[in-house]
Amino acid sequence: MIEVRLFATFREGRDKIVYLEPEQASCPADVLDHLKIPHEEVAICLINGFHSKLSDPVKDQDVLALFPPVGGG
């Protein structure tokens, strides 16, 4: 399973965590399409804690964390 963690406004109308079968997504872009999140709304995409592109590969057991533009200090 791929664990997809959603944060901030991505949680509106969705669960905080979504699990996908590896066959359902080969990259974060596939995950976004599955969840109906426009690609341009993603500011930070982490795969296992590291910044990644939407075209980078995801595989079974990966943790994907998706954030819209957010910041602070």
Add this chain to the structure above:
Amino acid sequence: MKTSYNGKLARINLSTGEIKVEQLDMELATKFIGGRGLGTKMLYDEGVATVDPLSEDNKLIYITGPMTGTASPSAGRYMVVTKSPLTGMIASSNSGGVWGARLKYAGWDALIVEGKAPEWTYINVSDDKIELLSAKDYVGMMSEEADAKLKEVHPGCSVLNIGPAGEHLSLLAAIMNDKDRAAGRSGVGAVMGSKNLKAITVTATAKVVEPFDAAKLKEATKACNQKIRENGVTGGGLPTYGTAVLVNIINNTGSFPTKNWQESYYPEADDISGETLKDTYLVKNAACHRCPIACGRVIKVGDKVVGGPEYEPLWAYGGNCGLHDLNAIDEANMWCNEYGLDAISTPCTIAAAMELFDKGYIKEEECDGIPLAWGSSEAIVEWTKRMGEGKLPLAKLMADGSYRLCEHYGHPEFSMSVKKQEMPAYDARGIQGIGITYATSNRGGCHVRGYLISPEVLGLPEQLDRTTTEGKAQWCKIFQDLTAAIDSMGLCLFSSFALGAPDYAALLNAGTGTEYTAEELLTVGERIYNIERLFNKAAGMKPEDDRLPKRLTEEPISSGPSKGQISQINVTLPQYYEVRGWENAFPTKETLERLGLAE
């Protein structure tokens, strides 16, 4: 010539009661802008670097920037500049709210407070009239109650004050203004307490600061406001979730210090996140003077409605104390505001005490019925109050910060501090550049003197690899220099998520009549960073004070996404000194000459 400076400051001697009006030195103001820069330059020139910080020889400068109170976005900031009793070096603590703008409207750029009042006193500023009044009726009061009582005496005023922590000279004491805004760091509240100064009230008739070129300022402000509105962080993330939205981001990179930095990933972090705060205790947003962002939180704590926690206390009381009870964190944060305590260093010191307790150095019998156990909601609330009171022996020790506490128990290495000031909420093992900021910050452990989290984690203005060292020294210098300029102008640093150096130069030029390019503005920021360093050198700083705690350089992160990583500050620090033009932590003669600081 019209300019957004008032051109006037007051020198108030609390020992003699003398109040002198002085003209602002415009040549110095042009070179150091105002706020943090000009305040430090004045303090340095007046020989304050070598004094005992809690003696009457220390001076407190409350200073606005040239943009404070103007129509510029987020133009509500002022600085408290003094010699820190916590670090023994420069302190410049920044705060928002409305107090700074009111001081400007009353006709002053700065108040320089000297000496020590024979009895508890407060300063009342009412336009051009300044008077010293007895504060005996307010001593011992919590900050919010004193704020309310002083408003009854001076209707319509804005109040800056210290709570009980500043009165008993806690080295973690903050200066509060407008109830829940704080010049929080470096123990500036203790300096105020050491002078028997409880509060400064300000009432102003004027509601506007006239800039050099009103049309140009209006145009620059309009352009900046549009960028702030359209930026995803300043126009969306910050207003919706506040700074607390960082909890989940930083935790998911495995850089969320946990249990006094023994770990760096906290599985329960979502329970204390900005998202959860919004869904539970949030009442509404709060905005400082003329701020289009409104990142402040107003929350419910029991039946009270109070200022809510920022990211830093959520982390420091939360993961760093091994705790995910959001209600307890909200309450502890409220007590920081009421007692007037730094909401970063106070919980970090509790976390250090919890490690000392866990390892058997602090004994249960010292805890007076409330063990300093990891994850204890009761401990974070009650020990915050105890530190604010400063009566119980262990609490009195803790109220002077983690370094002195850990040193007392023979283990200073458990203090996660730089220059004796606690580091904030980003693990420099997982995020390499922020370690340079921590190590070289002139005011000790601090994130907002060069917020490399922006490029290393948030991807602004571009995404850097957080795990590498390449180029980070140069990035750090640029961020430090721009921040020094923004802080000195009287604007909020958060505007920089949307704005860049050209925007700030345009605002400053319209306000004051300077003709700075973006590059020249960065050079002014560099000059400010270097004058702070000269102050520290005169105060006795040593090269080895630019160091990170051993835990960051010797203990790899034990679990989570950044497992195995360690700070490479040994690589980045020499690179940083090279890009700064420093040798052994201090500016070279050539650097000082280039910046116009040679003596």
